[in-house]
Structures are given as C-alpha cells and as structure tokens.
Amino acid sequence: MLEIKNLSKKYAEQTIFKNLNLTIADGEVLTIVGPSGIGKTTFLRIVAGLLAADTGEMQLNGQDLDLSGERTGADVGVIFQDFNLFPQFTVKENITLAPIMVNKAAKNDANDLADQLIDQLGLADQSNQYPFQLSGGQKQRVAIARALAMKPGILAYDEPTSGLDEESTDRVIGVIQQLKSQGVTQLIVTHDLQFAQAIADKTFDFGTDVER
Known part of the structure; x- marks a missing residue:
C-alpha cells in the first residue's frame, strides 16, 4: 500500500499542489488525470524519488520513502x-x-x-x-x-499511451490488466480519459481534487 500525506510542492511563488493526500491499496490501479501542465508529472517525479517535495510524508508498505529527491533503491x-x-x-x-x-x-x-x-x-x-x-x-x-x-513495490507510468496507435494502446491495457491480476500495484498518469476508464479501479482528478 502506498500512503501519501499532506504532500506539497511549489516553484518560486507558484503552488503546484498542497496538502495532497492519497492512498493506493495493494494490487490497485489508480489513474491520475487532468490537463497538461497542471502538475501530474511533477507529482509522479516526487513519488518516484526524482524530485524533492517541500512538505509531506510517503510510505510504501509501512516503510517511509525519502522525499528529498535523492532516493536510492527501486521501491x-x-x-x-x-x-x-x-x-x-x-x-x-x-x-x-x-x-x-x-x-x-x-x-x-x-x-x-x-x-x-x-x-x-x-x-x-x-x-x-x-x-x-x-x-x-x-x-x-x-x-x-x-x-x-x-x-519494485509499485509501478508508476507517465502517459503510457502517448503517441501509441489504437492497437498498441489496447496491448498496453492488456499488460496493465495482466499485472493487476498478479497483484501489482500501479499508478498511472494520463490525460486520456477513455484509457483511464478502461483500466482504473480509482481515478484522481488533478484538475479538481487538488488543493492549490
């Protein structure tokens, strides 16, 4: 299970998001949707440990994950x-x-x-x-x-169907569903609402569900 509590990020005076709370259960597929430029990829990079958060906590299966942007390992x-x-x-x-x-x-x-x-x-x-x-x-x-x-404890995808044709997109959907059946927890950032609806157990709308 991935638990995110009170996560916040800003650049200079621009707040990207603040006090973001999110839980992804084991084996669940969660899609993060919203228009381009709203902060979805920034959020994903923080979850991946590639970018520092300003405040907040994140735990994977009960273990704290470093949010300094310098995480080692492949959680x-x-x-x-x-x-x-x-x-x-x-x-x-x-x-x-x-x-x-x-x-x-x-x-x-x-x-x-x-x-x-x-x-x-x-x-x-x-x-x-x-x-x-x-x-x-x-x-x-x-x-x-x-x-x-x-x-890893969780898989995170950044726009996995971007630039793919319909046949390739269907194949990616099949892979995600196959991994879900094997208990793999997956977080997927996408602007493709049809794709999100095809794969998601839950959807988090970065345009409306995020405090700024």
Whole structure:
C-alpha cells in the first residue's frame, strides 16, 4: 500500500499542489488525470524519488520513502513517457542491466528473470533486437519489463499511451490488466480519459481534487 500525506510542492511563488493526500491499496490501479501542465508529472517525479517535495510524508508498505529527491533503491518502478531505453543494448540487455549493476544480481539470475518477463509481455521475438527496431508499443512493454526486473513495490507510468496507435494502446491495457491480476500495484498518469476508464479501479482528478 502506498500512503501519501499532506504532500506539497511549489516553484518560486507558484503552488503546484498542497496538502495532497492519497492512498493506493495493494494490487490497485489508480489513474491520475487532468490537463497538461497542471502538475501530474511533477507529482509522479516526487513519488518516484526524482524530485524533492517541500512538505509531506510517503510510505510504501509501512516503510517511509525519502522525499528529498535523492532516493536510492527501486521501491517505485517508473515507466517514462519517452521510454528511456538504452539504444546500444538489446531488449534483454536493457532488462538485465539494472539488476546486475544496481542490485548486484548474478548474471544467470538476471537473465532468467528477463526471460520470464520477456515471455510474459509477449516480447520473445524481440529479445535480441535493439530499440530502433521496435514499435512504440513494443518499447513500452520493454520499459515495463525493465521496471519489473527491479522488483519494485509499485509501478508508476507517465502517459503510457502517448503517441501509441489504437492497437498498441489496447496491448498496453492488456499488460496493465495482466499485472493487476498478479497483484501489482500501479499508478498511472494520463490525460486520456477513455484509457483511464478502461483500466482504473480509482481515478484522481488533478484538475479538481487538488488543493492549490
């Protein structure tokens, strides 16, 4: 369970949000919706530990998470809008790199987990391909597999269907629903209301539900 209490963030004199409270239950899919530029990605970056909050608390499964913007570890796995895959590495290498380099996993164990995730996400035919050879939907699934390889407590997505065609969007919906059935907790920032309705257990509207 992710619990956020009294989270606040401002830039100079502009308050992005204040006293934000939110709870995401284990295995739940929560969508964060609202128009562009309203602070959704700022919020996601704070949850991911990439940006400092001004005030507030955040706990994942009862453990405090650092809100200084300098968090280490992979408690929150993030799938970025532009995927951030390493172009010089194959799909499988992209997935195994962080477990080996950051978590110090044995290479055989990292490869075994990568093979499981590749199979689970329908990427077997792309395992030895490079990012430039992949479609947008395939890159999205590789990014999800890479995040899952770090065994996070929660997955967070930034606009996961941005730039995807209808078929790729449907495939991403299927992956999110599949992960939900496996008990994976997921937080998804999106401006696509139709997509949000297709996947969400709960929806949090950053345009109306946030104090500023």
